[in-house]
Amino acid sequence: MSAVADSTAVAAVNKADVRPQRDNALLLVVAVFLVILGCWMLAVYRFDVPSYILPKPDAVLWALWSGLAVSPTSPIGYYLPLWGSLKNAAGGFLIGSVLGVSLGSLMAEFRTVEKSVMPYAFALQSLPKVAIAPLIVIWFGFGDGSKIAISALLAFFPMLINSFTGLRSVEPEKIDLMRSLSASRFETYRIVKLPHAAPYIFAGLDMAVVYALLGTIVAEFLGAQQGMGVVITQAQAITDVAGVFAALIILGALGIALHGLVRRAELRVVHWAHRNQK
Amino acid sequence: MTLALRAVPSASAATQNAVIRAQGLSKTYTAKSGPHVHALDPIDLDINDGEFVSVVGPSGCGKSTLLRLIAGLDPQTGGTLALGGRAVEGPSNEVGVVFQAANLLPWLTVRENVRLPLRVGGREWKVGNRVDDLIAMTGLSDFAERYPYELSGGMQQRAGICRALARDPKILLMDEPFGALDALTRERMNLELQRIWQTNAKTILLITHSISEAIFLGSRVIVMSARPGRIIADLPVDIPRPRSLDAILAHPSYQSLSRQIRALLNAQGEVE
Ligand SMILES: Nc1ncnc2c1ncn2[C@@H]1O[C@H](COP(=O)(O)OP(=O)(O)OP(=O)(O)O)[C@@H](O)[C@H]1O
Ligand SMILES: [Mg+2]
Numbered sequence: 001m002s003a004v005a006d007s008t009a010v011a012a013v014n015k016a017d018v019r020p021q022r023d024n025a026l027l028l029v030v031a032v033f034l035v036i037l038g039c040w041m042l043a044v045y046r047f048d049v050p051s052y053i054l055p056k057p058d059a060v061l062w063a064l065w066s067g068l069a070v071s072p073t074s075p076i077g078y079y080l081p082l083w084g085s086l087k088n089a090a091g092g093f094l095i096g097s098v099l100g101v102s103l104g105s106l107m108a109e110f111r112t113v114e115k116s117v118m119p120y121a122f123a124l125q126s127l128p129k130v131a132i133a134p135l136i137v138i139w140f141g142f143g144d145g146s147k148i149a150i151s152a153l154l155a156f157f158p159m160l161i162n163s164f165t166g167l168r169s170v171e172p173e174k175i176d177l178m179r180s181l182s183a184s185r186f187e188t189y190r191i192v193k194l195p196h197a198a199p200y201i202f203a204g205l206d207m208a209v210v211y212a213l214l215g216t217i218v219a220e221f222l223g224a225q226q227g228m229g230v231v232i233t234q235a236q237a238i239t240d241v242a243g244v245f246a247a248l249i250i251l252g253a254l255g256i257a258l259h260g261l262v263r264r265a266e267l268r269v270v271h272w273a274h275r276n277q278k
Numbered sequence: 279m280t281l282a283l284r285a286v287p288s289a290s291a292a293t294q295n296a297v298i299r300a301q302g303l304s305k306t307y308t309a310k311s312g313p314h315v316h317a318l319d320p321i322d323l324d325i326n327d328g329e330f331v332s333v334v335g336p337s338g339c340g341k342s343t344l345l346r347l348i349a350g351l352d353p354q355t356g357g358t359l360a361l362g363g364r365a366v367e368g369p370s371n372e373v374g375v376v377f378q379a380a381n382l383l384p385w386l387t388v389r390e391n392v393r394l395p396l397r398v399g400g401r402e403w404k405v406g407n408r409v410d411d412l413i414a415m416t417g418l419s420d421f422a423e424r425y426p427y428e429l430s431g432g433m434q435q436r437a438g439i440c441r442a443l444a445r446d447p448k449i450l451l452m453d454e455p456f457g458a459l460d461a462l463t464r465e466r467m468n469l470e471l472q473r474i475w476q477t478n479a480k481t482i483l484l485i486t487h488s489i490s491e492a493i494f495l496g497s498r499v500i501v502m503s504a505r506p507g508r509i510i511a512d513l514p515v516d517i518p519r520p521r522s523l524d525a526i527l528a529h530p531s532y533q534s535l536s537r538q539i540r541a542l543l544n545a546q547g548e549v550e
Binding site: 173174176177178179180181182183184187191192195196198270271272273 | 385
C-alpha cells in the first residue's frame, strides 16, 4: 500500500523535474528558428543574395500556401504528389522492415545463416545504396515498382542490423531461464528474444521510416509521373527556388510526423524499457 | 579435521531418500582459447527428500557450476548425477531454479512472469489457482498486474521464487537469490523462505555468501574449498524450527557453527 503511494510520489516528482526542462527545450528550438529566419532575411534583404540562390521567405510562404490551400484533388496542390510518394514509401517500408526483421531473426537464430549471409549484408550495407537506384529503375521501370523497391532496400538494412543486434543481446540468464523450463526454441524466440529486441527494432523503424521516404524521393528524381520528387525536379527545372524550398519544408514536416508516429508506437509497445531507464 | 566434521548419513537412509545424488561429479570447462578451467573436483553428495541444504564457499569455487549441473543446464564432465534415481540429462520439471537478481522478464506483469513456466515446455499444466495462491502467499496480490520495474528488489525476488514454484517442483535450486538485497530485506526474505520450505515440503539447495543465512536456513551447511571445488565439510544444523532471527543468534550451536565455517573459509583464503 505504502509502496504504491511512494511510487506515485516519485512519478509526481519526476514530472515536476521534467516539465521546465521540456519548456526550455521548446524555447531553444523557437530561438534557433528565429535566429535562422533572421539570418535568412538579413541575407535576402540586406545583402541582396539573388532569389535564384536564396528565395525571399515570403516567396516560400506563398509557394507553400498555393500548394496547400487548394482542393485535395487539384493537380497543382501538394496532396496528390504527397499521397503518391507516401503510398510507395509505406509499401517499401513495410516490405523492407518485414524482410529485415525476418532475415535478422534467421541470422540471430542460426549460425550457418549468420556466417553465410553476414559478409554479403555488410558488403551491401557499405555500398552507397542510392547509387543502386538507377539499376533498380532499369529492372522495375519508372512506375511504382522501382519506388517501392528502392524504399524497401533502404529500409531493409537498419531493420536487419538492429533486429539481429537486439536478438543477440539477450542476457544469458534469460536464456538459462527458458532452458530450465524446457522451452522450445520458438517459445524462447517469441517470449524472450523478440520482446527483448523490441527497443532495438523500434530504433531501426525510426531510421527505416525516413530512409523509405528518402528512397521514394530519390527514385522519383530518376523519373516518375507523380510524387514530391517530381514536384522538386519540376520546380528546379524552372529555377523556382522558392518552390523547391516549400517542397523541402513539406518533406521535413512529413519526416518529423513519421518519426513522432514511430515514437508514439514505441512508448506504447515497449513502455517497460523506458520506465526502466528512469 | 574435515572427517570429524562430516556428518555421514546412514547409508541405507541415503539410498532410499536421496532426491539428489552425485557421485564423483566433476566439471571442467573446455575453452576454445586459453587454459581449461577445472571448476569442480569429483564430488560425492546425497541430498535427502525435504532437506534444506546451504552451500558456502570461496568465490569462483564452483558453487554455481554445481547448481547448473543439477539444474541440467550444463553437462558434467565426470561422475554421475541423479535426481530421484534418474540420471540428469537436461532440465527437469521436478526442479525449479531461482536466479540471482530475480531475472524476471520486464515486459511481463508479475502474474504473467509467475505463469511463464505453465505456458512453455510443450505440456499442459493443470494447476488450478496455484499462480494466484503463490502470489498471495508471498504477499504480492496487490502487485500481480504490475510490471517488474514497479517492484522493489525484494518483491521482484519473491516473484522469482513464485515462478520457480509454479510447476510445484520437488526441488528448488537457488543461486545467491538474496545477494543483491539490503540486509533488512534479506532477513525478511530468509524468514519467508523458511516459511515456504516448511509449508511446501520442498528439497532446497541454497547457494549463499552469507554464513548466517546458510545456518539460519539450512538443515545442513556444505562448505566448499577454493577452485577446483571440493566438499570440505558437511555440517548438520540442529537448531529447532521455526527459527527466529533473534533466537538463533543466541543459540550455542549457531555460534560454534559460524566459527567453524568461518575458520574453514579463512583457511581457503576468503573472509566473509
Ligand atoms: N561457462 C564457463 N566457461 C568457462 N569457465 C567457467 C564457466 N563458468 C564458470 N567458469 C569458471 O569456473 C569456475 C567456477 O565458477 P562458478 O561460477 O561455479 O563459481 P562460484 O562458486 O559460483 O563463484 P561465485 O561465488 O563468485 O558466484 C570459475 O573459475 C569460473 O571462471
Ligand atoms: Mg556463482
